[in-house]
Amino acid sequence: MAQKTTDAAAVLPPGRQPRLDALRLRLLPQLTARAFPIILVTALVGMFLRIATTSGGEIAGEQLKNGLQIGAIYALIALGYTMVYGIIELINFAHGDVFTLSAFYAILFGQLFGFFGLNVTTLAPSSAGGLIACLLLLFPITMLAAGITGVLIERVAYRRLRQSPRLAPLITAVGVSFLLEGVMFAKFGAANYPARKDGWVHGTAFTAGGVPVRWNDVLVLSTALGLMFALQAFVRGSRLGKAMRATAQDRDAALLSGININRTIAATFFIGSALAGAGALVYSIYYNSVQWNLGFRYGIIAFTAAVLGGIGNIVGAGLGGFLIGVISVFGSQLLGGEWENSIVFAMLIIVLTFRPVGLLGMRVPDRA
Amino acid sequence: MSLLEIDHISKRFGGLLAVNDVTFDVGDGEIVSMIGPNGAGKTTAFNCITGLYPVTSGDVRFDGVSIVGLPPHRITALGITRTFQNIRLFSFMTAVDNVMVGEHSRMHAKVWDAILRTPKARREERAVEGHALTILSGLGLERYADMYARNLPYGFQRRLEIARALASGPRLLLLDEPAAGLNPQEKNELMGVISHLRDEGLTIFLIEHDMRVVMEISDRIVVLDYGEKIAEGSPAEVRNNPRVIEAYLGSGATTQMHTARSTPLRPANPADDEGERPA
Amino acid sequence: MHTKSRLIPILGAVALALVAACGTSSTGGGTTSGGGGLAGCTGSVTVASDLPTSGGDAAIGGGTENGVRAAVLKAQQEKLLGGCTINYIPKNDASVAKGEHDPALGAQNMIALTTNPAVVGVVGPFNSSVAIAEMPIANRAGMLLLSPANTNPGLTIAGSRPDVDTNSLRPTGKVTYYRIIWNDIAQGADDAQISYKELNARKAYIIDDQEAYGKGLADFFEKYFKQDGGTVLKHVALPGTTKDFKAQLTEAKGLGADLLFFGGVAANGSGIIYCQMKDVGLTAKYMSGDGTVDPQFFKDCAGTNGDGAYATSAPDATKTSAGAGFTPLYDASFADSSRVVYSPYGYDAMRIVLNAVKAVLVDNGGKVPTDSASFRSKVIAKVAATKYDGFVGHIEFDQNGDTTNHAFGLYSSKGGQWTQSEVVQAPPV
Numbered sequence A: 001m002a003q004k005t006t007d008a009a010a011v012l013p014p015g016r017q018p019r020l021d022a023l024r025l026r027l028l029p030q031l032t033a034r035a036f037p038i039i040l041v042t043a044l045v046g047m048f049l050r051i052a053t054t055s056g057g058e059i060a061g062e063q064l065k066n067g068l069q070i071g072a073i074y075a076l077i078a079l080g081y082t083m084v085y086g087i088i089e090l091i092n093f094a095h096g097d098v099f100t101l102s103a104f105y106a107i108l109f110g111q112l113f114g115f116f117g118l119n120v121t122t123l124a125p126s127s128a129g130g131l132i133a134c135l136l137l138l139f140p141i142t143m144l145a146a147g148i149t150g151v152l153i154e155r156v157a158y159r160r161l162r163q164s165p166r167l168a169p170l171i172t173a174v175g176v177s178f179l180l181e182g183v184m185f186a187k188f189g190a191a192n193y194p195a196r197k198d199g200w201v202h203g204t205a206f207t208a209g210g211v212p213v214r215w216n217d218v219l220v221l222s223t224a225l226g227l228m229f230a231l232q233a234f235v236r237g238s239r240l241g242k243a244m245r246a247t248a249q250d251r252d253a254a255l256l257s258g259i260n261i262n263r264t265i266a267a268t269f270f271i272g273s274a275l276a277g278a279g280a281l282v283y284s285i286y287y288n289s290v291q292w293n294l295g296f297r298y299g300i301i302a303f304t305a306a307v308l309g310g311i312g313n314i315v316g317a318g319l320g321g322f323l324i325g326v327i328s329v330f331g332s333q334l335l336g337g338e339w340e341n342s343i344v345f346a347m348l349i350i351v352l353t354f355r356p357v358g359l360l361g362m363r364v365p366d367r368a
Numbered sequence B: 001m002s003l004l005e006i007d008h009i010s011k012r013f014g015g016l017l018a019v020n021d022v023t024f025d026v027g028d029g030e031i032v033s034m035i036g037p038n039g040a041g042k043t044t045a046f047n048c049i050t051g052l053y054p055v056t057s058g059d060v061r062f063d064g065v066s067i068v069g070l071p072p073h074r075i076t077a078l079g080i081t082r083t084f085q086n087i088r089l090f091s092f093m094t095a096v097d098n099v100m101v102g103e104h105s106r107m108h109a110k111v112w113d114a115i116l117r118t119p120k121a122r123r124e125e126r127a128v129e130g131h132a133l134t135i136l137s138g139l140g141l142e143r144y145a146d147m148y149a150r151n152l153p154y155g156f157q158r159r160l161e162i163a164r165a166l167a168s169g170p171r172l173l174l175l176d177e178p179a180a181g182l183n184p185q186e187k188n189e190l191m192g193v194i195s196h197l198r199d200e201g202l203t204i205f206l207i208e209h210d211m212r213v214v215m216e217i218s219d220r221i222v223v224l225d226y227g228e229k230i231a232e233g234s235p236a237e238v239r240n241n242p243r244v245i246e247a248y249l250g251s252g253a254t255t256q257m258h259t260a261r262s263t264p265l266r267p268a269n270p271a272d273d274e275g276e277r278p279a
Numbered sequence C: 001m002h003t004k005s006r007l008i009p010i011l012g013a014v015a016l017a018l019v020a021a022c023g024t025s026s027t028g029g030g031t032t033s034g035g036g037g038l039a040g041c042t043g044s045v046t047v048a049s050d051l052p053t054s055g056g057d058a059a060i061g062g063g064t065e066n067g068v069r070a071a072v073l074k075a076q077q078e079k080l081l082g083g084c085t086i087n088y089i090p091k092n093d094a095s096v097a098k099g100e101h102d103p104a105l106g107a108q109n110m111i112a113l114t115t116n117p118a119v120v121g122v123v124g125p126f127n128s129s130v131a132i133a134e135m136p137i138a139n140r141a142g143m144l145l146l147s148p149a150n151t152n153p154g155l156t157i158a159g160s161r162p163d164v165d166t167n168s169l170r171p172t173g174k175v176t177y178y179r180i181i182w183n184d185i186a187q188g189a190d191d192a193q194i195s196y197k198e199l200n201a202r203k204a205y206i207i208d209d210q211e212a213y214g215k216g217l218a219d220f221f222e223k224y225f226k227q228d229g230g231t232v233l234k235h236v237a238l239p240g241t242t243k244d245f246k247a248q249l250t251e252a253k254g255l256g257a258d259l260l261f262f263g264g265v266a267a268n269g270s271g272i273i274y275c276q277m278k279d280v281g282l283t284a285k286y287m288s289g290d291g292t293v294d295p296q297f298f299k300d301c302a303g304t305n306g307d308g309a310y311a312t313s314a315p316d317a318t319k320t321s322a323g324a325g326f327t328p329l330y331d332a333s334f335a336d337s338s339r340v341v342y343s344p345y346g347y348d349a350m351r352i353v354l355n356a357v358k359a360v361l362v363d364n365g366g367k368v369p370t371d372s373a374s375f376r377s378k379v380i381a382k383v384a385a386t387k388y389d390g391f392v393g394h395i396e397f398d399q400n401g402d403t404t405n406h407a408f409g410l411y412s413s414k415g416g417q418w419t420q421s422e423v424v425q426a427p428p429v
């Protein structure tokens, strides 16, 4: 970098240019790097206070909770985008649809238990124990199925294109997205598909500062936070996690260090998709219905979250998910709900323009 | 007995024959150097041996078995590892993590164990970490263990590359310009490390431009020019070979190459070096 | 279910045969009078319908078409046109490509029907978007189009909808399109009145689904709710893909809303919104239009959670004294399970067409007019002057072609079903 600056200075006529150049190259990025998070946090606090003054602190608190809850689902999806981007620099457009498909898995597995004489629909709400049993059963199998789906997509659609120009896998990803949506449309129809998990998780868990937090919210938030911490620990500490980080940082060097790249990339798809699967399961419980085209919107919002946090950065994706959730909820109260999508995409454009590396940066220690 | 046999290998990039029908051996326990002017095809030969590039023709045998066509991680597992001409550490991982990645091929826990973090996987990780620390201290890197690779002093980054390469327990170590960018003191230390490794039973095959290093530690030298082997022999033989002298004088003075290679400010980001990546 | 569906037509047929044998005239068919003056009529008259009867619309469109068929059968049985026979051409505007009603196919059907000189009038279409495609074609050909189900006000009232150019639908300037169902202006006014007077709501929070129908209905609701004296706290338009309305509903709670109005179809969130109201603790009443009266509502908000919502829709005529006779009439020819709310509308629409045809024949000295164009325009003139008591109530048309009958069913949700609690006459608008 230092080299480049001096080179540029050498060819420029003497005068103010070099200083301007220095400003552009060093000062401005530093300024936006510092200012961006500050502006963002200030904006959020301002929005919160604005809602609190117009509608009362409790409503503002509830909106914050709403934002965190929807943000938790965005975060779980964003992790998959960020992991895959980190390791093969592909925006996996099909990821949002893997999320939707996994929500259908969650519904179908619930029905399948009925087939084995185990009625999840009535077992779960009957007691806390029954619910926990059902969740312990549904989480692993939904995540497993979601993970396998992700691995299959990578194997069939992306692996062959790994050495091709970037555009080829990107277009393939869009194609896979359409394919999955088409399959879900054909299989489950155009309408909202009922999840039949009514009353699985119900009632208010506790009230914090006048804001009632329901068990449903607790389930979604704790799933997202728990899995994010587990993922972080896994990527930092485990052998496979190290292999992922190594592959993300230098694929050839990783290859020559004895890492099986194909298996590592497949594992990345597996984990990313399994996290989306966990998100899909809690989504199906929380919202109680799923629609074939859900993934398009959730996918794009989660992708924005990943970019906001710094694509390729796991902690960033989680943070970005929560932030986008809160921003969209606050924004839709203050500007009107019709602006929700515009707010999210304005956010994407702002980040890409002023802070393309995102809040936590694309190349930080925990990148995977 | 020959550990590595290079048997008439060629590598073509479009119209360019980067390696042209090259044949030589590296004996067990030897230190062999490969020299040649810039662009002679030395690194390309390394890439062919380690499986990063498929050879266009010819055969590479390790311990008598052909390794042509094997994926790189399998070749690593068989016992060949390498370092890179431009440092390619995992810059955002700690030194000890870099070495642990190098031990990857020796670990036996399955992907499932890793995902589920079974006791078996954890036990293995602990053992591997211990081993990694041993390697680091063997190379005098113990105090950098928990530092990110990118923050290590340049000379120690070079060493860390060697440490990572050693982690998988290789029999043959390929070093691509290990002395590049080192000061004379560091070069001496490097030579000490290389001799020590050979004494421990490793075979070493290195590319090097620094003639002092090459002449001092090599048992044998292979010379490439425009992809072809133009000479092979003991340091004394090669030094006096007229073809070698001509190749070097023709492409500029040897001293010039020394300085060209001595820029200490290598980009830490591997992506900056396009030439090393497969297209 | 099976035995029932097989038994009922048989029983119905027996009943009908008995009625016919006894020579008593049936009720509810409007003015019935043998072939009065048309005994000597020779030749035939052709009428048609254009409804979506396959794909996603098969159930609702098919049930409506059955009502139309029932009217034709009834007229044939009672020899409404004396010695003249009635031919009937059913057209389907649901295309394979779209899997549901398709304006392009509707236009094709309309060209085929208008270029067939024998056809004097058409019952249809079902969907407003199809009407927009068909109306100019029928208007240029001077052909009557009588819809049993279109509710978009823009089809008849110029300037009522920004997205519909009413005058371009009538290129000749003459009114050739009529409908026997209310439009969404009336529905919006009705919903506002029910909300204000019956549900005692004063502060409404409005959500619409950004679609022509939903936004239009919500806009009219807003206008009339304010006129009635209520306050509209906010009106937000959210795309049909929205699945999480909690931000809006929490806001509504904060604003102290006592009514949540949704303008939109069930697929775009009717049930989701209702369930999420309970999630955020918004205790306001819930009111919506006919797009919400759909089984999908209970898929999105099942069990007792779905109880207690209100919505207006076409009144279930069979539950009124005027429409009481419709069910046996329908069941005589079709399975009762295929009957929909719009079946009596289909019946009455076709009956109005046939009554008009009969009046033209009588005026013409009991003969079928030879000139197709003048026959069609005379039928339109007779329809415009309609005074008809049908299963759906009394029908007359205003100068735009709209019915003056603004009866709505007020439905409430309970036990996974929409049940009509009363029939309401909307205020004049």
Ligand SMILES: Nc1ncnc2c1ncn2[C@@H]1O[C@H](COP(=O)(O)OP(=O)(O)OP(=O)(O)O)[C@@H](O)[C@H]1O
Residues within 6 Å of the ligand: B013, B016, B018, B036, B037, B038, B039, B040, B041, B042, B043, B044, B045, B085, B275, B276, B277, B278, B279
């Ligand atoms: N991936 C590639 N695609 C095309 N050409 C390549 C590729 N890699 C190397 N080459 C070309 O092959 C020739 C040999 O390159 P190589 O890197 O093997 O030289 P070298 O002997 O290692 O030189 P140096 O001393 O500069 O490292 C050069 O002309 C180089 O441009």
Ligand SMILES: [Mg+2]
Residues within 6 Å of the ligand: B042, B043, B044, B085
């Ligand atoms: Mg080289």
